[in-house]
Amino acid sequence: MKTLAQRIDDTLVNVADFPKPGVLYKDITPLFLNPDLSNDIIAEFVARAKGKIDVVCGIESRGFLYGIQIAHQLGVPFVLIRKAGKLPPPTIAQSYDLEYGSATIEINSNYIQPHDRVMIHDDVLATGGTAEASARLIEQCGAKVCQFSFIIQLDFLDGVSKLKSFTDDIVTMISY
Ligand SMILES: O=P(O)(O)OC[C@H]1O[C@H](OP(=O)(O)OP(=O)(O)O)[C@H](O)[C@@H]1O
């Protein structure tokens, strides 16, 4: 019987030189073709977070796909972290660098309460810039990041080093 990591690895598609030369892009969208695999991934995230989390924040756009399902299976709210200009006020913003560019993200500050225990969820941890900027948004709201969760972690980009100061609880389904 294959492990969850093996099933994910068998399903992902590697795309060379996308969206820029030199980037090996991990296309996660084939996971969504497979309901059984997706349900097993979500169940694993839920099991690793149970009892620890008051709110799940998902990062646009691929962090929304399992993020809202994880939140609602945990029985907690789901809050969107979006690219700049997409959310109505009141918002707070953070800028950051990506593996292939730079960006600004925002959150609706009314939806995170001081002292909330927050999970930040996304599909891929690459350089960690997006997740770190997300964690700063949560701290600006007076809340605490208690867990990061990702489907994939790209070890060679060392994103974990940017996240450890927020929490040691970093859940990933597969590392490359
Ligand atoms: O760890 P980092 O170097 O910050 O990179 C990870 C981020 O990059 C990708 O998002 P992208 O900007 O491609 O947006 P998308 O999810 O809307 O495709 C991915 O979904 C993460 O959000």
Ligand SMILES: Nc1ncnc2[nH]cnc12
């Ligand atoms: N190499 C990569 N593949 C897929 N998504 C990414 N986000 C950042 N780097 C990525």
